[in-house]
Amino acid sequence: MQILTKISGKSKDYLPLLDMINQGVQVKSDLVEKNLANEKLVAFLEQDIEQVGLEKILFHYKQNKEKKIPFLPVDKLISEDEIDDIMQVLKEVLSSGRFTSGPYIPLFEKNLADYLGIKYVIATSSGTDALMISLISAGVHPGDEVILPANSFAATENAVLAIGAVPVYADIDPESYCLAASEIEKHITEKTVCILPVHLYGKQADMGAISAVAKTHGLKIIEDGCQAIGSSGLGAFGDGLVLSFNPYKNLGVCGKAGAIATNDEALAEKCIEISYHGFESGKKNMKRSDFGFNAKIDNLQAAIGLERMKYLGLHNFKRFYLAKQYIEQLQALEQDGYIKLPKLTDDHVWHLFPIRVLKGDRDEIAKQLLDVYGIETDVYYPILSHQHQTNLVSKKYKQTTLPHTEKAAQQLLHLPLYPGMPLQDQEKVIKGVHHVIKSSVQ
Ligand SMILES: Cc1ncc(COP(=O)(O)O)c(C=O)c1O
Known part of the structure; x- marks a missing residue:
């Protein structure tokens, strides 16, 4: 385990910080770099995380009562505290x-x-x-x-x-x-x-x-x-x-x-x-x-x-937590060749969570997730810059071919991820993705 002696509050620290918390290491909040973006991260570390529970502190949101799991619910992108x-x-x-x-x-x-x-x-x-x-x-x-x-x-x-x-x-x-x-x-x-x-x-x-x-x-x-x-x-x-x-x-x-x-x-x-x-x-x-x-x-x-x-460092840590959950919980699908997952790297702060569908039809999988499990997904971005139906594209970019970009655009699917996402919602997404992806290629 890497022991942090200084915490910048940015992406490279999230994995070691989480490891330290999970191993019961008391992370002193004064290790955190003093700046406005870290204010709520400091407040989080000042709580008795071991006693109260990490997930209880980070994801204290009420479970979604509706059947649908939204991709990016606009009314949940800002918290009551904010x-x-x-x-x-x-x-x-x-x-x-x-x-x-x-x-x-x-x-x-x-x-x-x-x-x-x-x-x-x-x-x-x-x-x-x-x-x-x-x-x-x-x-x-x-x-x-x-x-x-x-x-x-x-x-x-x-x-x-x-x-x-x-x-x-x-x-x-x-x-x-x-x-x-x-x-x-x-x-x-x-x-x-x-x-x-x-x-x-x-x-x-x-x-x-x-x-x-x-x-x-x-x-x-x-x-x-x-x-x-x-x-x-x-x-x-x-x-x-x-x-x-x-x-x-x-x-x-x-x-x-x-x-x-x-x-x-x-x-x-x-x-x-x-x-x-x-x-x-x-x-x-x-x-x-x-x-x-x-x-x-x-x-x-x-x-x-x-x-x-003031919430940036803490919200980015929550995003990281959700991304890590997805990566761990969807690992079996990657091992069996159904999907490709993004990696947890030091230079990645999770804005969107992409999975790459390697077996089955991406659009059919998205439809099944919505119709059967009420899970909204999205595609960023569905039309590539050189493939729009515009005069400029037909005049200037008809000959442009970008094999990796084009292949990825057909296969990428984005799963819900935002700091206020209830963990129960994420569990449902993970279950739904397992079922739909496996059944889509039988
Ligand atoms: C990659 C990228 N570039 C540029 C922009 C434009 O930013 P804005 O919406 O603030 O104009 C956005 C956001 O919408 C973006 O995601």
């Missing part, structure tokens, strides 16, 4: 009248920077805006090519398209489902300016290898980390890291928001300008960039983000 905290700060912001610009923005940015260990953070009105702003600021111009995977949320490619640049899709690594470093070079042309890897489902792409390719060819890297906040070492390789705080993300506000994090001062300054009308940082109504968007985070959302950030 709502209470937010109500107090809302009152303060509402009476101050400072809804758009205001003091909570720099405070939210500072707390994010401390948590990420990255010098500059620019909070924006969404992850999509953060992608556009960071690409422009990194020097991507209309007509330039950006290399990215084709299995992300449409926001990733849309940000490239919206700034007039050209998405060039490269294949994924079939183990991680993230952009494969080995696939990038064959797509590099004299127009390539930037690589845009996506840390899909909360798992980081192989950034060491991707960064080596970028260095060799003098390319920028903007990391799409919208699904991966809390993953250890996030943003260490890219010129810029993009985050999303929409309500479905591991850290969500009560609306839309995002951020760019970077250690590059010049890039940070440019992002500040592009995120607000081209105005020079700290100067009112004085342009330095040719243009800019109206895309800063609202003060109101920043205040909410600060409240919700």
Whole structure:
């Protein structure tokens, strides 16, 4: 057993932390790094876990009374405790009248920077805006090519398209489902300016290898980390890291928001300008960039983000716990060749839980799970970027083939996983998956 002498509260610590708790080691809460995101993790460790029981503390939710097990129940993505905290700060912001610009923005940015260990953070009105702003600021111009995977949320490619640049899709690594470093070079042309890897489902792409390719060819890297906040070492390789705080993300506000994090001062300054009308940082109504968007985070959302950030470390630990349960309890199906499970790795913070269906029809299995057991599943993402029914795709991407991406897209199925998920619901999902998958190939 690995004994932690310091706890960062991020993905690499969750397995050893859980082992220590399970072995009855008293984990002192003062080992936990002091930052806002760890506040509730500290409070959790200060309870008498051995006496009360780990699962009782972590998953104290009422069992779902309805027969259906929802995939991502919007009303359960925020806890009563969070709502209470937010109500107090809302009152303060509402009476101050400072809804758009205001003091909570720099405070939210500072707390994010401390948590990420990255010098500059620019909070924006969404992850999509953060992608556009960071690409422009990194020097991507209309007509330039950006290399990215084709299995992300449409926001990733849309940000490239919206700034007039050209998405060039490269294949994924079939183990991680993230952009494969080995696939990038064959797509590099004299127009390539930037690589845009996506840390899909909360798992980081192989950034060491991707960064080596970028260095060799003098390319920028903007990391799409919208699904991966809390993953250890996030943003260490890219010129810029993009985050999303929409309500479905591991850290969500009560609306839309995002951020760019970077250690590059010049890039940070440019992002500040592009995120607000081209105005020079700290100067009112004085342009330095040719243009800019109206895309800063609202003060109101920043205040909410600060409240919700207190839960991030604990919620990510709960996500890890659920992912580990799935991996252990579905192991037999993997051993018998029915499915492929994701691995518990240090750089994975569980945003979504994918299983890969190797035997039987994925869509039929999803239907059976719903019809017979009331279990909702989902597919992220059902249509790949180069296969949409759009004019652009039929003109430009008809010849694009990405064997690993395409095969994975036919087989991936996502199971419910969110911090407020009752364990009894997860047990039902596990049972249902066992029955349906085995019976689907008889
Ligand atoms: C991988 C990825 N990139 C970009 C985005 C866009 O973020 P937002 O919804 O905040 O615009 C999302 C989230 O929706 C995402 O999952």
